[in-house]
Amino acid sequence: MKVGSLVGLDENLRNKFSELKELGMDCCQLVCWNMDAFTDETAEKVKKAVEDFGVEITALWCGWPGPRVWDFYEGQKTLGLVPEEYRDMRLKALLTGSDFAAKIGVKDLVTHAGYMPENPYDSQYQPVVEALRTLANHCKANGQRFLFETGQETPVTLLRVIEEIGTGNVGINLDPANLLMYGKANPVDALDVFGQYVWGIHGKDGEYPTDGKNLGKEKPLGQGRVNYPAFIRRLKEIGYQGTITIEREIRGEEQKRDIKMAKEILDRLIND
DSSP states (O other), rough: EEEEEEEEOOOHHHHHHHHHHHHHEEEEEEEEEEEEOOSSSHHHHHHHHHHTOOOOEEEEEEEOOSSOOBSSSHHHHHHHTOOOHHHHHHHHHHHHHHHHHHHOOOOOOEEEOOOOOTTTTTTTTTHHHHHHHHHHHHHHTTTEEEEOOOOOHHHHHHHHHHHHHOOOOOEEOHHHHHHHHTOOOOOHHHHHHGGEEEEEEEEEEEOSSSSSOOOOEEEEEEESSHHHHHHHHHHHHHHSSEEEEEEOOSSHHHHHHHHHHHHHHHHHHOOO
């Protein structure tokens, strides 16, 4: 296992790659919520920056247009491919993201799919699975894998959806903090359910929710409820060899300090 960090795709990409290297990392997931950035010109700039700085982009974390509210109420109506009124335009955006990822040589596409219904007989369940199958097949044609970002789904629902999509190139970008912050599962135990499909990981920490509307709070890695010693130990047991990509959802100097601290913790646990 090696450690990287999230990097946003914007005009400051070269500076961000420089900072990444200063932190002792040479890999990242590239994050983009701006569909207008998915151009040939941007692709050439990204490839040049990758070559100049020696950075590996392990995945494109692709956002989608329209509203997004990260809570348990409005989130049901606004997040991912589940809300019917946004599904078509968001699927189109994700297909475009897959094509952009192919242009820059990235093999994994990651996103939040939304609050997948727990009930497979829910009227929205099969339409969402069909949309995801369309996306997975498009990724497959581009030589890519599609990865669910964990959070809004329970592990067993996510496992069921992957099995039903059935294209063979669908897996999981496991964010252990999200499983806690959404109140869905203990991330160590979740590996017993879907560990074989974990192809990417976010290094993030957080707390369980304390009310019925709002997510639990994100925390600096090592200060939340994710049991990272047990989590890394279990990853080793199941043979995970991929990247742990640090995510810290704040900005400024505190974010940089927390990312540096997270890398030190993760490096120590990986090398124990």
